Each structure stands twice: as C-alpha cells, then as structure tokens.
Amino acid sequence: MNELNTLRRTLLKGGCAAGVVAFAASAGLLVPGRALAAQWNKAAFEAKGVADALKGMGVEGLADSKEILIKAPDIAENGSVIPVEVTSQIAGTQSISILAEKNPLPLLALFEFAEGAQGYVSTRIKMGQTSSVRAVVKAGGKYYSAAKEIKVTIGGCGG
C-alpha cells in the first residue's frame, strides 16, 4: 500500500504525468469527435502502382459511380499546378482519395470528413505525364470511383 502511494505521488509530481497525457494524445485517444486516422498511410502513399495503393488503403470492390464529379482541366499546360475539384453526391461520404494513375507514386491525397464537412474537396496537384485521375470515395464502408483523363503538355509550351 505504501509503495503504491509513493508511486502515485511520483506520478503526480513528476514529468511522468505529462508523459502519459502525451502518449494518450499521440495514440489518438484525445481526438474530439469522430476518430479520424492519425497515422500517415505509408503503404498506400509509397505504393508505385494504383493496385498497390488501393490495397494499402484497404479498398475492396471498387464500383464506378456517376455521383462523383471530377472538375479539372482537359489539358494542363503546366503539370506542376493542376487544379482538381472532387464532389461526391453519395450519401454518407466518409472520405475522398485522389490518384494520378501514371504518377511515380499514384496516391496523391486522402481527405476524411467529419462533423458537417461536405463530400467536397478542392486542391492543386502535380502530374508527370498525361494520365487518368481517379477519385475514390468511401461511403457507408463501401468504395466508389470515377476517373477523368488529364492531358499534360510536357514542357509547358502551351500546345
């Protein structure tokens, strides 16, 4: 009993208490609201092919959907700044991922939504060459997808 009390005092007094809180925070225990992934998905982001990237994300049974809209230029003169907007009209959209199929690392970004955020995201991406850009939407635990071809004019000569 005495020993326990001593231990408790040490915990309360010392930096140990702060250490416990830091651990809880890093483990995602203190994230308010719905738990969002805290860890960067190394397997998916470092995958060199679309299939491996999807596997790393845990995607199974991808179904094409017309309720996913990808707004992006047909021809991008500058492959280093391509505006891309993805809107998912699928009810209960939990996340949107964007992949450029011929990029060295196809998975570009994964956006997870909570607390009133709409199934919409807008960003700017880099592409090494003409390729399909694929949006993968997770909704109700299922995966849906749509794609759009973006032609990249190498050299940015305005062709």
Place this chain on the structure above:
Amino acid sequence: MAEPMKIRAQLSGDLLNIKVLMGHIMETGQRKDSKTGQIVPAHYIQHVSVGLNDKTVMAAQWGPAISKDPFLGLKVKGAKSGDKVTVKWEDNKGEKNSAEATVG
C-alpha cells in the same frame, strides 16, 4: 520555414466555404539538383487537419504530388458567423504550422 498560412472562411447560406493557402516547398524527392546532380530529398506536408471551433471537420493525408504552396478548399454545413476555423499541418520532417480565422 513555416511561412504564413492564409485562410478564408465565408458563409454562403448555411454552407461555409473554407479556402486555405499554405506556404510549403512540397519537394517530391524525385528531382535532381541541376548543379550537384544529387536528388533533392523529399520534403512535403503529410498531415493537414481543419477544425471548426473544437471539432475536427477534415483530416487529410498527402503525398509529395500536391503542388508547391498547397491550396485546400472544403465546405462545411452547420457553421455560423463568429465560429473559429483552425488549420494545422505537419510535414515529413516534423515541421508544423497552424493558423486560425474567424467566420465572417
């Protein structure tokens, strides 16, 4: 390194439009330095989170192919004037930045 971040948070009806411009090199790790011929090490944002008051509304993970000085746009329902928008990022070298804006 941590350049200022710009956040615009505007209500349009009951929908809040959030637009964020971050300052970051977003180095892919695939490019060679033209002088030394050495590959420039990757340096890019991996985590972005957007909060509305004390709730996280979006958590994003990025690879190196998001453009330099990244732009992020999102829409949130249920916000009102005076709400606080917080954006935080962390890159692959552990550098962090955060900024706040008030819904106008």
